[in-house]
Amino acid sequence: METVVSGIRPTGNLHLGNYFGAVKSFIKMQEDYNCFFFIADWHSLTTHPHPENIRKSVKTILAEYLACGIDPEKATIYVQSDVKEVAELYLYLNMNAYLGELERVTSFKEKVRKQPDNVNAGLLTYPSLMAADILIHHAHKVPVGKDQEQNMEMARKFARRFNTIYNVEYFKEPESFHFSEKAVKIPGLDGSGKMGKSEGNAIYLVDDEATIRKKVMKAVTDSGPTVPNSEKPDVIQNLFTLMEVVSDPSTLAYFNEQYNNCAIRYGDMKKQLAADINQFCAPIRERIVDLSQNNAYMEKVAREGAERARESAAKTLREVREIIGFRA
Ligand code: TYM
8 A cells, every 4th residue: 555644834723725735635545545644843943933832733733634534543643753763864864965955945045035044954954854754654645735846856856865875776756646636726815826824814724704704805806807708817816716626616617707708796706705715614613623622632643643653664764774884
């Protein structure tokens, strides 16, 4: 059976981008693959969070994973920092990662621009840690959104390089996985590109009806098309892209037709979109509330997940140490 690995950084609540870019695939894949889904708490240290915030955010993501339908009976759910072998593999991969290639990673360059006062080595070597997460379980497939393509390219490169340096066929090259044919990028509704927590434009799975409505109604639009069948500007396409993932296909077809006939009323479209987002989020929201009160259950899930993940990771590390020339 093929293996799947993926993770999400605990930096707050899950938003629609996380769900449609990653979690939706997790839920599907757990039925047919040997799955490892983790909470990437080591990755979140690049921004120096307060210990209390880490504890809270890890618990939040765990509750949200479960509320979305990731099933601990089918998939191994764990917290990254519970599996110390990952840090050892990260060390080995860093020895084969070159400054030039790490500095060329787009998300690193963006961070250098946005936070020049905190360009730490963890940010620079983020792709090595991510590769360690993936290679530690020999993943065949990694469900991620479009923004992770370059990190995935690096993971494949580090796998190949390890094999070349030690003249072995040990690590597999992992592939990205998307539930549709192409990589998913859920847009924000402020016209600024992708939906994200740091972009401040996210709709969260826990948002209540009024909050969702407020966020959607505020979305940027234009004065409407004047020529039939014209191409949609980005801000308008964003509304349609969201509708594509949360609404019924007939609803999407109706508003497309209205757009193409120059009869579209964006107010109506936004009301419908807000209602459909709410309908999608409501059951998840309820389960998040229930689960958040069940600490004992979440503790048990994290403990059992860590045990299973450690077993798989320890086997890899024994083999890797042997290949490198250390005592296994
Ligand atoms: P993170 O925590 O930023 O995001 C988690 C997942 O959500 C996807 N995503 C989106 N997809 C589509 N549209 C969006 N607007 C959107 N916003 C977020 C991301 O692509 C990602 O799949 N480096 C990773 C975490 C990570 C990881 C790993 C993933 C660490 N190690 C190993 C896979 C395998 C990250 O920062 O994702």
